[in-house]
Amino acid sequence: MNPVSANPVSANPVSTHSVAALPSHPWTLEADAAGPVIELIDAGKTYTSGTIEFEALKGINLAIHEGEYVAIMGPSGSGKSTIMNILGCLDTLTRGQYRLGGTDVEELDEIELASVRNQQIGFVFQGFNLLSSMPAWRNVELPLVYGHVPREERRKRASRALERVGLGDRLDNKPGEMSGGQQQRVAVARALVGEPTMILADEPTGNLDSVSTRDVLTLFDELNALGRTIVLITHELEVAQRARRIVWVKDGAIVRDEVNAA
């Protein structure tokens, strides 16, 4: 393990699984198995609007290893959304490097980026972002459609992912027929279905009540226990405390990076 990162082997008070029992996972990464799957090196991002320049990220260094559960925590305007966009390959750096699975993302073109997002990242958004006209399983299979998976195979994998999040009986329900918590679980299933390198969750509980919040966070704990790498962006301490490592961001810089002892 890289000493830069926090030790992922720490007791999580919520998860009932032992971290030492992490199953090996068939990652399709070109990276050295020992190296970090996500690596930001002196990453800077400056937004230019007319003559006004705003430095959203001031050269941060961050390494996340396979199987980690990391919360990126900070108040609004701290730069955590920028980090999320960079990690999700939705935006590009103005300086520094972002290496995902050993590949320098800055060198990829738009089509390659689309493929990286498809294969390596599973998004969970605050606003769920489900397509309201489609039943749950159709929403879940969407990443597989762009991943050239055959139709029957997609349906099978989508059902399995929905079963995994506890919605095996709601395959054909449209988002409008489900509660917010259920919709977010559909979104988690969609993030899972493509077996991505990491699940990237942006304020996943921001629109949920406390019961649904607990449901979704428990789901994350379980997924992490199964070996999933999870990066969670939030401004709520309670949510961040469910992670095993908390990265505190303020004014575009990392101010603290600690193992969650809670």
Added chain:
Amino acid sequence: MTWMESFRTSWAAVYSHALRSMLTILGILIGIAAVILTVGLGLGTQLDVSAQISSLGSNLLIVAPGSSTSTTGARGGFGTSATLTITDAEALSSTVNAPDISGVAPESATSLSLTANDTNWTTTVTGTTTAWTSVRQRTLAHGSFFTQAQADASAAVVVLGSETADELFGTQNVVGQSVVISDKTFQVVGVLATAGSDSSSNLDDVAIVPFNTAATDLVGGTSSNAVSTIYLQAASDTQLSAAYQEADALLLNLHSISSTDDADFTISSQDALVSTATAVYQTLTILLTGVAGLSLLVGGIGVMNIMLVSVSERTREIGLRKALGAPPWAIRRQFLIEAAILGLSGGILGAVIGVVAALTLPAVIGSSIVVSPLAVGLSIGVAIIIGLVFGVYPATRAAKLAPIDALRSE
């Protein structure tokens, strides 16, 4: 993403906004139907006109008084001066001088009032020869045409058009009745079968008398020997051109004119009339088709409008699809197929409605509409192309959306 997947996604989008899609399709539909109908109406009218002109008689040459086109293109007194006489017609009848001309029918037409009992009716009284029926291809419904003997004797006999008989007597079989024309009593010997009307006159409202009778009793004076038109029938199709040459040479010689440019008569063929008349309708068809084409263009702009709405409405969806791994080309293809579906549906429905209208309308408006398979095929093709062309811009805009901006939009 396979083509099938793209198509399924696009179809779902079209289907989920059924009303909006229908209205967009309607725009294309109207344009396509209008193009098919105007082209069909134009072609139909051209056919009608040439059929009417053909009904004048076959292998026909028409000799009219007046000079032909001068070098400036102005026509000098066409049909007004009395430069043709019955002598010209008699000369043209000669089988020696004009062997390729099989029939000659001179006409001297005067508008006169006819009286039968107490009924008055003004019609065109035409003096002609016995060859008239065969040259003009007319048949008789009742009685018979006047004979050569009656013609030679300047007998007071008349053959009436069916409509003229109707107007004067209220019935058509009026053989044996008397009609007073210019204070002279004529006996009706025959009634012509109905022929309809050509582009300039009603062929059923006529009164035909022997030429000599007309010359002496009805016209009189210096113009009594003048004829307004001489109809010549060539012995066959292939002899038409020879007949034209013979008639031209003979008349120039008779009128002592050395140059064709100075001719005081004009010979035109049926073909020339047909092409003149159809040229007019062709221009009209092109003009109307242009107008219909404009409505198609408006329909196309409708497609673009709806596609732009569809893109901005689904900005979030586009952002999401991109975040999930849709490359720009997949997004572009999805919207292009959507536009093509709208265009194609409009094209096919428009073609169906256009063809149905073309088949049913003639019964109502009385004018033929020809369904041209080329016009139908072309307009469906044009509809798809319109969908694609007007879909390119919205689709490219969708493909270029940055995923974060798209995801953030409300």
